């Protein structure tokens with residue numbers, strides 16, 4: 001099977017224009033939900049992925065592979081790496097576009113093994129928008145921002161109404177999330193930007 005993949009984005013798109021109140025380059029992005037497996041502080045075996053806004057519609061994320069993330073002995077599980085990209089790509093969409101969106105499709109290319117103890121540096125780009133569809137892609141570099149690419153991913157996020165989360169999610173967890181967002185908002189206002197879409 002060839003590594004050559006389909007054109008990306010797969011449909012005609014408009015440029016993805018970040019929200020006027022999107023955090024500026026250099027901003028360290030907060031945890032979007034404490035219990036999130038991708039970024040949450042309360043998810044003990046989670047990825048604890050951290051992200052910073054880069055220049056030009058880019059978000060830089062990083063996470064360190066631990067023994068809790070293994071598939072083969074000493075190596076990261078592929079599904080878990082896909083999770084890291086879901087989080088990194090979703091963080092770029094949520095924070096730069098500031099629209100509630102969910103992953104509709106996520107495609108990963110695993111190019112090199114990712115050992116326990118290594119850090120993946122993920123650079124995510126906004127590739128375009130077509131109505132509710134937001135296309136994003138990312139490269140994950142091994143152990144340095146300019147290290148060899150171990151994993152690449154591309155995804156389609158679909159903008160949803162907020163009731164997507166209240167209808168399908170856990171009301172108690174949503175209350176926790178709302179409380180956390182209020183706290184984050186206060187902290188970010190102190191740092192110069194706020195997160196309400």
Ligand SMILES: CCCCC/C=C\C/C=C\C/C=C\C/C=C\CCCC(=O)SCCNC(=O)CCNC(=O)[C@H](O)C(C)(C)COP(=O)(O)OP(=O)(O)OC[C@H]1O[C@@H](n2cnc3c(N)ncnc32)[C@H](O)[C@@H]1OP(=O)(O)O
Nearest residue numbers: 032086087090091094095099100101102103104105158160
């Ligand atoms: C968790 C986020 C909290 C949000 C809070 C807001 C802001 C916070 C700020 C920052 C957030 C920071 C970080 C976020 C980090 C990580 C995010 C993780 C995200 C996830 O991990 S989230 C879980 C996995 N995710 C799901 O749980 C989705 C389940 N799913 C559905 O809920 C529906 O399936 C839905 C809603 C996707 C669509 O349903 P729908 O009825 O609304 O719309 P419809 O089906 O019409 O699709 C509309 C157009 O998208 C095309 N389309 C749809 N799916 C496609 C596919 N797979 N391939 C190709 N095209 C597709 C259609 O073809 C149509 O295209 P067209 O318009 O051209 O006809």
